[in-house]
Structures are given as C-alpha cells and as structure tokens.
Amino acid sequence: MLVNLFDFVLPQELIAQRPVSPRDSARLLDVTPDALHDRTVRDLPNLLQAGDLLVFNDTKVIPARLLGTRASGGKVEVLLIRRQGADRWLAFARPGKRLKNGDILTFGALAGRVAAKHDDGSIDIVFDRGGAELMAAIESAGAVPLPPYIRGGTADARDRADYQTLFAKVDGSVAAPTAGLHFTPELMAALDDAGVRTANVTLHVGAGTFQPLRVDDTEQHTMHAEWGEVPQATANAIATAKRVVSIGTTALRLLETVARDGPIRAWAGETDIFITPGYRFRVVDLLLTNFHLPRSTLFMLVSAFAGLERMKSAYAHAVAARYRFYSYGDCCLLRR
Structure with missing residues (x-):
C-alpha cells in the first residue's frame, strides 16, 4: 500500500x-x-x-542513551538497541561514519570498543564488563532514550x-x-x-x-x-x-x-x-x-x-x- x-x-x-x-x-x-x-x-x-x-x-x-567521547577527544552519542551477549550490544552511534573498528568509546567510568560496523549504520560495541555489572554501569551512565518528538529527545530526572x-x-x-x-x-x-x-x-x-x-x-x-x-x-x-x-x-x-x-x-x-x-x-x-x-x-x-x-x-x-x-x-x- x-x-x-x-x-x-x-x-x-x-x-x-x-x-x-x-x-x-x-x-x-x-x-x-x-x-x-x-x-x-x-x-x-x-x-x-x-x-x-x-x-x-x-x-x-533501560537508560540506553550514552553520551561519551572518542579516543580523539570528539564527542559521541550511542543508542543501545539490543543485547547481543553478556558484554556486547547492537547500537546506533553519532557520528557513526567517523567511527572505525577498534575505536574505544568512553562513557565516564564505562568504556567500549567498536567491534563491527553494519550497512544500516548500526555498530556492535563490546564493553569492558558484562552481565549485571554492565547493566549497573549503564544505569549509572545512561539517559532515558526519549523519542525525538519529546523535547528533542532530551530527558531529565522526571522522565x-x-x-x-x-x-x-x-x-x-x-x-x-x-x-x-x-x-x-x-x-x-x-x-x-x-x-x-x-x-x-x-x-x-x-x-x-x-x-x-x-x-x-x-x-x-x-x-x-x-x-x-x-x-x-x-x-x-x-x-x-x-x-x-x-x-x-x-x-x-x-x-x-x-x-x-x-x-x-x-x-x-x-x-x-x-x-x-x-x-x-x-x-x-x-x-x-x-x-x-x-x-x-x-x-x-x-x-x-x-x-x-x-x-x-x-x-x-x-x-x-x-x-x-x-x-x-x-x-x-x-x-x-
């Protein structure tokens, strides 16, 4: 249709x-x-x-929006999409085109490595910890992933x-x-x-x-x-x-x-x-x-x-x- x-x-x-x-x-x-x-x-x-x-x-x-930095010092925003393993997630990243396999991304005390890039613009990211420890770190470092139609996707404590x-x-x-x-x-x-x-x-x-x-x-x-x-x-x-x-x-x-x-x-x-x-x-x-x-x-x-x-x-x-x-x-x- x-x-x-x-x-x-x-x-x-x-x-x-x-x-x-x-x-x-x-x-x-x-x-x-x-x-x-x-x-x-x-x-x-x-x-x-x-x-x-x-x-x-x-x-x-989950607070799936992670704001961090690349090894070059540039800013990066990652939206986690789906867990692929204990320490591995499928994600979207901005600016995604600048990322390369092996790049290290840092989100405060949490770090991850770009393990793969996909044709649809998504990436695989492997974090420096897994399981419950990783989820606790995401809970601490992440933000609520509001849709862009709500305040430009910018969440606050109420959300x-x-x-x-x-x-x-x-x-x-x-x-x-x-x-x-x-x-x-x-x-x-x-x-x-x-x-x-x-x-x-x-x-x-x-x-x-x-x-x-x-x-x-x-x-x-x-x-x-x-x-x-x-x-x-x-x-x-x-x-x-x-x-x-x-x-x-x-x-x-x-x-x-x-x-x-x-x-x-x-x-x-x-x-x-x-x-x-x-x-x-x-x-x-x-x-x-x-x-x-x-x-x-x-x-x-x-x-x-x-x-x-x-x-x-x-x-x-x-x-x-x-x-x-x-x-x-x-x-x-x-x-x-």
Missing part, C-alpha cells in the same frame, strides 16, 4: 511533552463501530466486561519515572510500551473489582519505533526485529478469556506473531511482524493504544485493526478535540 494513504495533518503542539498526572486521568477516545465517545482512562472498567483479559507488556526501559510503566520488570527496551503508562494501582483495583483479568508478555521495544518510513510503498519497508516472550501462564489465560484486550501495539504484535502458527502457546524469540490493512487478526479482540504519528507503522497497524477510514475519522476527531499524541499523550480504545 502507498505510505501516503496513512498521512494526516498533525499540529506539532499536539505531541505531548509531559504525561498528565495522575496517569489515569488521560483522555480516552472510545471508538465503537458507529460512534466516537470522549472519555477518560478511568472509564475503562465500565467499558470492559467480566472475563476480559488485559495483556500488558512488562518490558523495562526516569514518567517513561516507565507500572508493570516494568524485565530490562531491555529502548522505548516504553506507552499504552501501559496510563495505568495506576487505583485503576488496576477497579478493573479487578469489575472481574477483568490481567496477564503479561515481554517484548523489548527496539529503535525501529523511532525510525520514519523512508519508502513510498509499505512492501519496501523492513521492520527491525525485536525479542519477545509469552509465558505459559499467559497462554493459558488467553485460552479461557472472554475477550483479549491488548494494552498497546507491542503486546499485540507479539501475540499475533505467535498465533500465526496456531493457538497461543509459550514462546520466546524474535519478531519483525509488520501489520498493515488486510492482515487477519487471530487473537486480539480489543486494543488500547496511544495516538500515533502520520505515516508511521503504528498508525498502519491500528488502521489494519479497526479500519483505515474509521481511524482517519477518529484521528480527525482527536485533532479537532485537541487530544494529546504519542508517547506521553492520550489513548483510544479500538474494537477489531
């Missing part, structure tokens, strides 16, 4: 720069088959049914908490599963009282989240692979759920990846699934997701889920009603 089919006018001032407080006071656009309803996230228990299963992504955002969900427990993401940012302990208690069940999956969100489409046709776009896992307990819960409600596009992508080979089961591996209109969904019945950017793979996914024309209408309403977009913004509830 032509990428320009997924374009729309988004005023820059609608891209949220901070989350609302409390988190569950964010606005929620309830997109039903025949109407659009302006609500808040706190209304969610009344919009769901007893026996529904909410599936959350429990990945934890350490703001850009992490209530469910975050498995280190590995360079971007938050942002639909999960809306949930509070109070909202979870209300959902439990309504008979709504919950389960977790893990999908480590990669740098592909930040990458714009640089092609004219969706068939020419290549998705970055991301690692995920579906526990057996979650597979069992899905098998008995009244309806499966994916909290965010990351959980949906993982569930639909596993379901391509049959019923949901325990699974771990990489996925590069790219969902566009025409895709046949196998698992997810409802989707809670934030508002996405024009021409993005995420807007293509929600258009596949709820219908392109319906989503264009919903987004036009959201723009006119001044909903807040993207990672720190508001959300919508979609039916398949």
Whole structure:
C-alpha cells in the first residue's frame, strides 16, 4: 500500500511533552463501530466486561542513551538497541561514519570498543564488563532514550519515572510500551473489582519505533526485529478469556506473531511482524493504544485493526478535540 494513504495533518503542539498526572486521568477516545465517545482512562472498567483479559507488556526501559567521547577527544552519542551477549550490544552511534573498528568509546567510568560496523549504520560495541555489572554501569551512565518528538529527545530526572510503566520488570527496551503508562494501582483495583483479568508478555521495544518510513510503498519497508516472550501462564489465560484486550501495539504484535502458527502457546524469540490493512487478526479482540504519528507503522497497524477510514475519522476527531499524541499523550480504545 502507498505510505501516503496513512498521512494526516498533525499540529506539532499536539505531541505531548509531559504525561498528565495522575496517569489515569488521560483522555480516552472510545471508538465503537458507529460512534466516537470522549472519555477518560478511568472509564475503562465500565467499558470492559467480566472475563476480559488485559495483556500488558512488562518490558523495562533501560537508560540506553550514552553520551561519551572518542579516543580523539570528539564527542559521541550511542543508542543501545539490543543485547547481543553478556558484554556486547547492537547500537546506533553519532557520528557513526567517523567511527572505525577498534575505536574505544568512553562513557565516564564505562568504556567500549567498536567491534563491527553494519550497512544500516548500526555498530556492535563490546564493553569492558558484562552481565549485571554492565547493566549497573549503564544505569549509572545512561539517559532515558526519549523519542525525538519529546523535547528533542532530551530527558531529565522526571522522565526516569514518567517513561516507565507500572508493570516494568524485565530490562531491555529502548522505548516504553506507552499504552501501559496510563495505568495506576487505583485503576488496576477497579478493573479487578469489575472481574477483568490481567496477564503479561515481554517484548523489548527496539529503535525501529523511532525510525520514519523512508519508502513510498509499505512492501519496501523492513521492520527491525525485536525479542519477545509469552509465558505459559499467559497462554493459558488467553485460552479461557472472554475477550483479549491488548494494552498497546507491542503486546499485540507479539501475540499475533505467535498465533500465526496456531493457538497461543509459550514462546520466546524474535519478531519483525509488520501489520498493515488486510492482515487477519487471530487473537486480539480489543486494543488500547496511544495516538500515533502520520505515516508511521503504528498508525498502519491500528488502521489494519479497526479500519483505515474509521481511524482517519477518529484521528480527525482527536485533532479537532485537541487530544494529546504519542508517547506521553492520550489513548483510544479500538474494537477489531
């Protein structure tokens, strides 16, 4: 499909720069088959049914942006993408073209060596320590890797908490599963009282989240692979759920990846699934997701889920009603 089919006018001032407080006071656009309803996230228990299963992504955002120096004294910025081993990471670097294999990069007390350069501009970097010691050093030296749409990607102390969900427990993401940012302990208690069940999956969100489409046709776009896992307990819960409600596009992508080979089961591996209109969904019945950017793979996914024309209408309403977009913004509830 032509990428320009997924374009729309988004005023820059609608891209949220901070989350609302409390988190569950964010606005929620309830997109039903025949109407659009302006609500808040706190209304969610009344919009769901007893026996529904909410599936959350429990990945934890690591402070993956490292600012340091090259041996020449020049500055370097590294964005960690995916762990390749105990001491080895795939990363993007700026200025990447100036780096050579063997170059030593220093980030305060942490150092790494450029081990390989790849055609897509990424590098392999091997650090001077591994395992838990490396993760502790990254936690100390790194910064929250905000998308460039939020304050130019410059994070501050508030973002350490703001850009992490209530469910975050498995280190590995360079971007938050942002639909999960809306949930509070109070909202979870209300959902439990309504008979709504919950389960977790893990999908480590990669740098592909930040990458714009640089092609004219969706068939020419290549998705970055991301690692995920579906526990057996979650597979069992899905098998008995009244309806499966994916909290965010990351959980949906993982569930639909596993379901391509049959019923949901325990699974771990990489996925590069790219969902566009025409895709046949196998698992997810409802989707809670934030508002996405024009021409993005995420807007293509929600258009596949709820219908392109319906989503264009919903987004036009959201723009006119001044909903807040993207990672720190508001959300919508979609039916398949």
